[in-house]
Amino acid sequence: MKANLLFKRIFGGLFFLVFITVCYSAGYWIVQLLPINMPDYVEYIVTIIISFMIMSIIPFLMHFFGHSKRRNIYFEIIEALRKIANGDFNVYLDFKMDQRNEMTEIITHFNHMAKQLKQMEEMRQEFISNVSHEIQSPLTSIVGFAQAIQFNNLSIEERNHYLNIIETESRRLSKLSDNLLKLTSLESEHHPFEKKSYRLDQQLRTIILASEPNWTEKELELDVSLDKVLICADEDLMSQVWTNLIHNSIKFTSEKGTLSIHLQQIDHYAVISISDTGIGISEKDQIHIFERFYKADEARVRSKSGSGLGLSIVKRIIEMHEGTISVSSELGKGTTFIIQIPI
Numbered sequence: 001m002k003a004n005l006l007f008k009r010i011f012g013g014l015f016f017l018v019f020i021t022v023c024y025s026a027g028y029w030i031v032q033l034l035p036i037n038m039p040d041y042v043e044y045i046v047t048i049i050i051s052f053m054i055m056s057i058i059p060f061l062m063h064f065f066g067h068s069k070r071r072n073i074y075f076e077i078i079e080a081l082r083k084i085a086n087g088d089f090n091v092y093l094d095f096k097m098d099q100r101n102e103m104t105e106i107i108t109h110f111n112h113m114a115k116q117l118k119q120m121e122e123m124r125q126e127f128i129s130n131v132s133h134e135i136q137s138p139l140t141s142i143v144g145f146a147q148a149i150q151f152n153n154l155s156i157e158e159r160n161h162y163l164n165i166i167e168t169e170s171r172r173l174s175k176l177s178d179n180l181l182k183l184t185s186l187e188s189e190h191h192p193f194e195k196k197s198y199r200l201d202q203q204l205r206t207i208i209l210a211s212e213p214n215w216t217e218k219e220l221e222l223d224v225s226l227d228k229v230l231i232c233a234d235e236d237l238m239s240q241v242w243t244n245l246i247h248n249s250i251k252f253t254s255e256k257g258t259l260s261i262h263l264q265q266i267d268h269y270a271v272i273s274i275s276d277t278g279i280g281i282s283e284k285d286q287i288h289i290f291e292r293f294y295k296a297d298e299a300r301v302r303s304k305s306g307s308g309l310g311l312s313i314v315k316r317i318i319e320m321h322e323g324t325i326s327v328s329s330e331l332g333k334g335t336t337f338i339i340q341i342p343i
Contacts, residue, residue: 073103077110089118135176138169179309183292186316193320198235200270200341201226201263207242208261214250215259223260229270231343237317238341244310245274245337252335253278268343269323275336281329289327290315 080091091114093107145162148154154162204226215222249259253276260275281289292312318325321341329335 073107077106080110080114084114084117087121089114089121135173138172138176141169142166176309179313183309183313183316186313186320193234193237195232195234197230197232200229200231200233200238200272203235203239204242204261204263204272207239207246211243211246211250214247218250218253218255218257220250220253220256221258223258224262226261226263227265229263229265229343231270231341233321233341234317237320241314241317241339242272242274244314245339248310249274249276249278249335252276257334265343270341270343272339272341273336274339275334277334280331280333281327281335282331286327286329290325 076093080093083089083091092111145165149159149162205224208222208224246259246261253259257277258275259277260273262273264271290311292309315325318339318341323339323341325340326338327335328338
């Protein structure tokens with residue numbers, strides 16, 4: 001630190017001497033070019049005066065042009081801020097500066113802020129578009145079948161069929177609304193989050209038994225292996241995770257398939273594996289399955305009742321517990337979800 005300070009002082013002193021020498025030389029040559037014969041003493045005095053004038057003018061010009069440039073930068077930053085305030089995030093400040101200083105730091109952070117705001121706006125618009133699409137579909141069905149019921153020439157069977165569809169679509173809307181509220185709450189900092197110690201194997205066993213009507217209807221073969229594991233987590237939130245994953249595996253597995261649920265403790269983690277022999281997920285879809293409203297094409301064909309929010313909720317809950325979730329799948333051969341939760 002002292003060496004740097006000494007170097008700066010030596011460099012500053014040398015620069016000052018060179019600056020004085022250059023200014024005096026300039027004054028000397030200007031006097032020599034004057035078409036006036038002057039005594040040596042007068043010539044010396046005039047040379048010094050001109051040199052001092054040059055020494056004063058150069059810093060003034062440097063300050064003037066530097067200040068003018070900086071003032072232009074301020075104006076452009078203010079204009080960019082005005083655009084952002086009006087909702088236009090397509091702004092980028094690009095000033096060519098020779099060295100890095102406080103102003104370049106401000107510009108760098110400003111461009112980063114504008115980029116993040118633009119991404120958030122794009123996500124907001126996409127979210128609104130997805131919500132509108134998901135709501136519009138069941139509403140269209142409800143309106144269409146409600147109008148169809150008004151015709152008197154319908155049979156009892158047809159009328160009951162249309163009423164069942166209206167009920168199904170209404171439940172779908174209700175579930176979509178519930179999931180949206182749930183996901184919004186989970187992503188806020190005010191969602192109730194109460195950890196307590198409980199047996200994870202017992203929780204999984206309870207959810208598997210509660211899903212019995214679903215897997216017995218399809219005559220699925222269950223392969224269940226649950227080690228005794230005690231974890232500290234929010235029991236209600238974790239219940240949503242296992243219910244969602246197990247129901248998805250049952251939903252997308254054909255009749256007489258296999259559903260495997262394994263739990264074991266590895267070091268300080270509870271490792272849960274939920275596998276099925278269902279339709280599988282393509283590689284390109286595996287990257288996006290935890291995104292909001294994302295539904296793989298195969299899943300759309302298989303079931304139109306989903307909202308595409310279930311796995312987003314699952315991932316968020318696991319992240320709240322500082323855990324991880326991964327998926328491996330192959331089309332036509334099934335899917336496996338691996339969840340790791342710190343004990």
